[in-house]
Amino acid sequence: MEDVKLLGTWASPFSYRVIWALKLKGIDYEYIEQDLSNKSPLLLQSNPVHKKIPVLIHSGKPISESMIILRYLDESWPENYPLLPADPYERAVARFWIKFAEEKLTSAFAIFRTSGEEQEKAVKESLEVMKTLEEHAFGLLLLQEKAFFGGDKVNMVDLAYGVMGYWLDAVEDCTGVKLMDPLKFPLFHGWVNRFNEAPVIKDNLPDREELFAYFKRRREMIVSATSS
Ligand SMILES: N[C@@H](CCC(=O)N[C@@H](CS)C(=O)NCC(=O)O)C(=O)O
Known part of the structure; x- marks a missing residue:
């Protein structure tokens, strides 16, 4: 199994963009709920610039910004449910x-x-x-x-x-x-x-x-x- 983790919060629309993409592509992942009023060391280390969720961590490498994460998922798993047109x-x-x-x-x-x-x-x-x-x-x-x-x-x-x-x-x-x-x-x-x-x-x-x-x-x- 791939090592994919998602740092998110349950009410965030930006977290859901990533969840939808992961589910559509059938990628297994571990979801780690974040408390934004008390940010975890993992979130602060993973997104030191904006300190925001969502962050995707793939084999230890963090990626921030929901739409950048979607592009990354599409490039890394191109065969599973392509998210952009081929033309x-x-x-x-x-x-x-x-x-x-x-x-x-x-x-x-x-x-x-x-x-x-x-x-x-x-x-x-x-x-x-x-x-x-x-x-x-x-x-x-x-x-x-x-x-x-x-x-x-x-x-x-x-x-x-x-x-x-x-x-x-x-x-x-x-x-x-x-x-x-x-x-x-x-x-x-x-x-x-x-x-x-x-x-x-x-x-x-x-x-x-x-x-x-x-x-x-x-x-x-x-x-x-x-x-x-
Ligand atoms: N442009 C970002 C927006 C992410 C964002 O605004 N996340 C909010 C939660 S909905 C956040 O982490 N806020 C924490 C903070 O501002 O300290 C994306 O698309 O990922």
């Missing part, structure tokens, strides 16, 4: 949307951490990002009659945007901000529902109620810290 042009398009996810999805999570004007700015930015995705990314899926970016099954682009399902719902729930309007974003909304029900994904999501309760507790802590 160079399609691959480039996939990488374009992955880069967009890495740069732009942060505003949706900023809504969770901010209030007042700062939060309004994050909401505005998120809605613009969602509009762009609706028109250009999910619009392309519709034109190509594809259920997922990987065609009839999820690929690395789907995994990059998968965090816009459960976790966006949790952000909406605890802040009262509504972003995912099915009338405004019907294609995006439809894709989220398909993604959450896709094989492997649907069996590897956190418990929704526990996730919502956790986000609610964290949000209350953020609000009371900023209002005192």
